[in-house]
Amino acid sequence: MSLRVAVLGLGEAGGAIARDLVRAGVKVVGYDPVPEKDVPGIRRASSEAEAARGAEVVLSVNWARVALEVAERVAPVLGAGQIFADLNTAAPALKRALHGVIAPTGALFADVALMSPVPGQGIKTPSLAAGPGALGYAGRVRPLGAEVEVVGEEPGTAATRKLLRSIFFKGLAAAVGEALEAARRLGLEAETRQNIAQTLEEANAALVDRLVEGSLRHARRRREEMAAAAAMLRELGLEPHMAAATEAWLGKLEKSLRDCSPESFPGST
Known part of the structure; x- marks a missing residue:
C-alpha cells in the first residue's frame, strides 16, 4: 500500500x-x-x-x-x-x-x-x-x-467505554488477587481458587442483576462482612485494599438507602 x-x-x-x-x-x-x-x-x-x-x-x-x-x-x-x-x-x-x-x-x-x-x-x-x-x-x-x-x-467517547469496562475487569482481577494471597497464607489457596473458578464458570447475564439487587438489599450486612474480611487481612499482615474499598462502597450505599427509597437509587430497577 x-x-x-x-x-x-x-x-x-x-x-x-x-x-x-x-x-x-x-x-x-x-x-x-x-x-x-x-x-x-x-x-x-x-x-x-x-x-x-x-x-x-x-x-x-x-x-x-x-x-x-x-x-x-x-x-x-x-x-x-x-x-x-x-x-x-x-x-x-x-x-x-x-x-x-x-x-x-x-x-x-x-x-x-x-x-x-x-x-x-x-x-x-x-x-x-x-x-x-x-x-x-x-x-x-x-x-x-x-x-x-x-x-x-x-473525543473521549471511546475512552469512556473502555474505562467503564476497566473498572470491572481490573477491579475483578484485584479482588481475585487479594483473596488468593490471603488464602495462600492460610493454606487454603487451592480451595479458594476452585471456588472462584466455579463461580466464574457458572456466571451468566443474570448475575449482574443479582449483584446489584443483592447489594441494595443487604448493604448493611455485607458492609459488616467486608469489615470482618479487612480485619482478617490485617491480621495476616496484608493491606486490605479491595476489602476496605468494598466496605466503604457498601457503607456509602447503606447511607444512600437510608436517605432515599431504594427505588430512587441508581441500579435499583
Whole structure:
C-alpha cells in the first residue's frame, strides 16, 4: 500500500502494531526515545515530529502521562488531510485536551481505545474509535485487518467505554488477587481458587442483576462482612485494599438507602 503511517512509541503495543503494518506493505516511520526499541522494516525517525511529518496517519502509542507532550511536539508539523490517533488508555478529559491541541492544525483527531491486549493480535486488536477523525481512521486501517467500531464524533467517547469496562475487569482481577494471597497464607489457596473458578464458570447475564439487587438489599450486612474480611487481612499482615474499598462502597450505599427509597437509587430497577 502507498499509505504512510507514523508510530510514536515502539513498546509492546506500538511495536506489535508497527510490525503488522510493515507486513501489510505500509510505509512505517517510527520513533521511540529508547534506542533499543526497534522494529525491522520501519524507518526510524530522530523525533516524533520527524516521524509525523507527511504521514497520513499518526499513531500515538506510548503512555497517557506523556500523550499531551507528544501531541504538542508533533502539532507544528501536522496539517489538513492527516489523522492523529491517540491509542493510549487515558481519561476522557485528556482525550478532549489532545483534540484541543490537534484541531487547530487542520488534522483530524481520533480517540482510539484498544479493547483487549495487543500482544498476539497487533493491528487486529479490537478497538473503539471516536472523534472527528474516527471514520477516517477506521477507513484507513480496516483494510489492513484492524477491527474498529466507530462510537461517536465526540473525543473521549471511546475512552469512556473502555474505562467503564476497566473498572470491572481490573477491579475483578484485584479482588481475585487479594483473596488468593490471603488464602495462600492460610493454606487454603487451592480451595479458594476452585471456588472462584466455579463461580466464574457458572456466571451468566443474570448475575449482574443479582449483584446489584443483592447489594441494595443487604448493604448493611455485607458492609459488616467486608469489615470482618479487612480485619482478617490485617491480621495476616496484608493491606486490605479491595476489602476496605468494598466496605466503604457498601457503607456509602447503606447511607444512600437510608436517605432515599431504594427505588430512587441508581441500579435499583
